[in-house]
Amino acid sequence: MKGENFRERLTTSRESNTADEVINQVEDVDFRELFLSEEYEAFFVEYTGDIKTTLKNIDYAKILSTEKFFGTIFVKKGMINTLVQSVPEITNLQKNFPYTLTPTAFEEDIVSSKGIEMGNVPYNGNGVVVGIISSGIDYLNPRFMKADGTTRILRIWDQSINDEKKYPNIIYGTEFTKADIDEAIKLNTSGQNPYEKVSHKDETGYGTAMAGIIGGRKLNEAEVFFSIAPKCDFAIVKLKKAKRSLLEANGICDTEASVYEGTDIAEAMSYLSSLQQQLNKPMVVYIPLGSNNGGHDGGTVLERYIDFLTERRGFATVASVGVQGTGETHTSGNLFETDGKGVIEVNIAEGEENLIISLFTIEPDRVSIGIIAPDGNGVEKIETPKNQGDSIFFNIGSSIITIQSYEEQKVIPDNRLDILIRNLTPGVWKITLKGEELLNGRYDAWMTQKNLLKKDTRFLKPDPFITVVTPSTARNMISTGFYNQETGELIEESGKGFTRDGRVKPDVITASYRIVTTGLENKLIVGSGSGMAGGILAGTVALMLQWGIVDGNNPNLFAQSLRNYIIGATTKDEGVNYPNPESGYGKLNIPKIFENLEKMKFKKPNQSNVVGDSRETAYIKDIYNVNENSNSGLFINIPQEILVRINNK
Missing domain, CATH: 3.40.50.200 (Peptidase S8/S53 domain)
Incomplete structure (x- = not known):
């Protein structure tokens, strides 16, 4: 079964992590210090092969394997491009993005x-x-x-709490157990200070x-x-x-919002994943x-x-x-529709000091850019970086521009340019685009989430779609x-x-x-x-x-099967086509989910449906009366991609 294969990989990776810990001790790597250090940048990476052996001879980078094929790599500031060129085992590199709590x-x-x-x-x-x-x-x-x-x-x-104690499950911070918390509650009940026991x-x-x-x-x-x-x-x-270095790299300053790091979220997921297996509870x-x-x-x-x-x-x-659904932080276009040329207009509010914009185009397109300040001064064509992680720097008036290049190898192979403008002048800035080589023509640009920006900083041609956040x-x-x-x-x-x-x-x-x-x-x-x-x-x-x-009632609940049941029970407004970009498959209907689950609990699948299907798929088809030769029923509620995933388990 597909899920079991991944469990084997997870087990293998846990064994690998144990070995990594031994190696890290031998190398005397203090990962707690690296997570907290302002001298190192953190990147989340996918890799293949024996990356640790390659890194043994590199003194400016260390990797902590979160799982097999995934890890957090710590690189001295300014050395990321050198690292990427020196370590071919890195297959995908992600900057440490700034995250904020969902408003x-x-x-x-x-x-x-x-x-x-x-x-x-x-x-x-x-x-x-x-x-x-x-x-x-x-x-x-x-x-x-x-x-x-x-x-x-x-x-x-x-x-956020770092003490001198070492914990078996975490590298930095402090862990409190149920026993610790119960003891703190007793202290509080008796009029003593519970935070002496659990300072969280x-x-x-x-x-x-x-x-x-x-x-x-x-x-x-x-x-x-x-x-x-x-x-x-x-x-x-x-x-x-988030560390000061992450805020600076993303042009974030003087914000009231709490900002967090993607690598810390990854570590949190690793921690909770291990805990779930340890507890053996869903x-x-x-x-x-x-x-x-x-x-x-x-x-x-x-x-x-x-x-x-x-x-x-x-x-x-x-x-x-x-x-981000108003679209003020996203814009898009197609260069084929505008003779290979385009303009991204950005209104910069009074008091906005810095702004970072990520421009995405699809391989093998090659697009050159220019930047024009509100006073009309600018650079018509910028020689953008060619290599992964490369940066260039230049000035327009008193503003300092940094452009960094990334190639993202994934389902959509991307070219990404991160354009950071510091010491902004208010008014309308323009990023001009020219297609040098075009096969797709599509471009998208996003700026930082709006709770990190002044109210009037926005794209002047907003696109409200593709505004679902990472x-x-x-x-x-x-x-x-x-x-x-x-x-x-x-x-x-x-x-x-x-x-x-x-x-x-x-x-x-x-x-x-x-x-x-x-x-x-x-x-x-x-x-x-x-x-x-x-x-x-x-x-x-x-x-x-x-x-x-x-x-x-169903011990084989995976993320996608849970998603199946949720979207299969949604409430749909009359006259609205589903799925749609605004409301997906419809409104969450909790009673309907469990009405359907109860039917699954007692209903035996039609034997004609069982052939070639997993048992779960057969249950779904019976309950929703799916006719695979028609366009009704399940087609709207449960996409084919999900049924395929179920059958592959």
Whole structure:
């Protein structure tokens, strides 16, 4: 079975990591120091062969293998191009993108009269672990405890706290176990300081609010509070803040938003993946984070790594598609339609100091660029870098421009130019394009996500499509947009698909307007927006894992089969064609999911359907009355790509 093959690879990679640890000790590599050092840049890479042997003779780079074929490579500043030319084992290289928490508004306000519709779903998340990668959790909140006062939080990895202790499961930061947290709760109950035992805190309350909507416990029946999976367990990763070097490399300064690093998210995924196998319990990981960097096609190394980890049963990830859906941070065009020439116009707001724009074209196209400042000065044609990771620098007036080149070998082989302009002058900047060699003609450009920009910094010809953020475009990621359940309308800023390689994202859209959750110190708050929608979907997946794996109704639940059931039960608006870029396959319908699952639980597949199909596929075809010779039924709800994946298990 396909899933078993990947499990064998995972087992092999864990054994390989153990060997790597021994080698690292011999080489006396302090990876904790490298993760924290401002002198080294971190890149997430895919590789083949014996990369460690190649790197033994290179003193400016070290690699930490996250899994076999994947790793974080630390390179002294300014040496990345030399490294790429010297190490042919590197097959794919990803810059360390800046990630921010999925925007969500929290307030003390009126709760929506149309909250989360659960119907008579009899599941509560018991036996399932929910991993959350964000700002942490208020572990003293009784909503995350059992009735006896013991915690439901099995682990906390706080990347932001570094002590002298060494932990077997992590390289940097501090790990707290359930026993540690229970002891801290006892200290708090007796009037002592719990943070002397567990010093972890969620300063912003964001992660606490996400945990609340997913699995907070109702303390009395009279409360308006409600969550999806109130008996689930939790595994929490609090991300450390991005290093100064990452912020500088992406032109980010003076932002109120918390910025995080892709390599830390990758380490969090590795940690939770290992924990899931150790606990031998099903787990869904909620990643309420997004970046506007990357090709928006699931091809970033982080997304490929997430896909790799989630190819096994009982381990799934959920994300929101973000809030870039107005298109102000994306533009596109086709040079074939404009005689091989194009212009990207960017309005720069007052006070915007720096801006980075990533321009993507498709191999083998060759496109030259020019840059014109608001005062008309500029460079008509720039000799762009030819080699992977190469950079060039020049000035236009007082502005400093850096252009760096990358070739991304993936489903869509890309040329990517990162254009960083420092010391901006406000007004309209122009990036001119000229097709030197064209086969495809398509180009796309994205700037940093808008919560890192001034309000009026935007593309003047916005494209609202392909605005789903990384990592929601990963192939195995279950992704959601968000809508106002009071009006039934999509919220305009909800990220829109499809992906750049033509896959359906978002998978669904989820209610997100004025939904009660818990804040710090058990204060009830009302949340609206993208993060809430993702939390509701993550809780739903937890219930599905309980139905399938904990209760034994379907032990073979993979990420894609979970996605099948979700999109097969969506609510569809009359007169709307599905799937579509705004709402995917429709609105999340939790009661309908479990109505369908219950049919699967008892219904035996039609024997005529079983031939050539997996048993799960046969169940699906019976329930949805699929006629493979027609264009009705399942074609809309479950794409052929998913049925193929099921049959290949």
